[in-house]
Amino acid sequence: MATTTRLGLPLLKAGQAQKEIWHNEALALIDLAVQATVTAVGLDEPPAVPVPGACWIVGSNPTGAWRGQARALAGWTEGGWRFVTPREGMAAWHQGTRSIVRYAEGQWxxxxxxxxxxxxATVDAEARATLAGLIAGLRELGLIA
Incomplete structure (x- = not known):
């Protein structure tokens, strides 16, 4: 099967039968990868009762249905588990910490x-207030924890 270079999405071939299957698979993977939102980061064991649309970042030593998918985005869909292999610079919103996690150098x-x-010893109230506001703004945007 031919796939795209970056996300490994299935490509259609001229004259291919049942194109809707491959097209729908590509859409399901795009749905996981684009503007990813994850429930947790670094889990090795899949949740017992996942909800369709929920997504996780798999840990380093996955077990069960996640075996062989270390560090991938794992999403539960109506059709079961789907995985997206992370690429350098990929980012996801971590709901638990309300911050961004980024894939770099093989790690999230x-x-x-x-x-x-x-x-x-020296207190500059205006400087501290400015820095506190800046830090609060960066946290609000999820750029820092």
Whole structure:
């Protein structure tokens, strides 16, 4: 079967029978990968009762139905499990932490945590207020944890 280079989506062939099957499979995979939203990151065992449309990032040592799909996006659909192999730079919204996770150098990485300034001998209230506002805004956007 011929597939696309980046996401491995199935391609149709001229004169191919039952094209709707391959077309629907490609749409199901696109639905998982584009603007991905995940329930959890790094799970090795599939949930017992997944809900259609829910998506997870598989851990490093998957078991059961996820065996062989380390670090993939795993989505439960009406037709069962579907997987998308991550590509460098791919991002997903992690519902649990309300932040972005990004795939880089073979790993899913959470947004960096930023600790607000505290203490110190010299206090500049305006600078601290500005930094606190900036940090809050970045957290609101999910760019940092």
């Amino acid at each position: 990485r959470a947004a960096a945590a930023v600790v607000p300034a505290a203490g110190g």
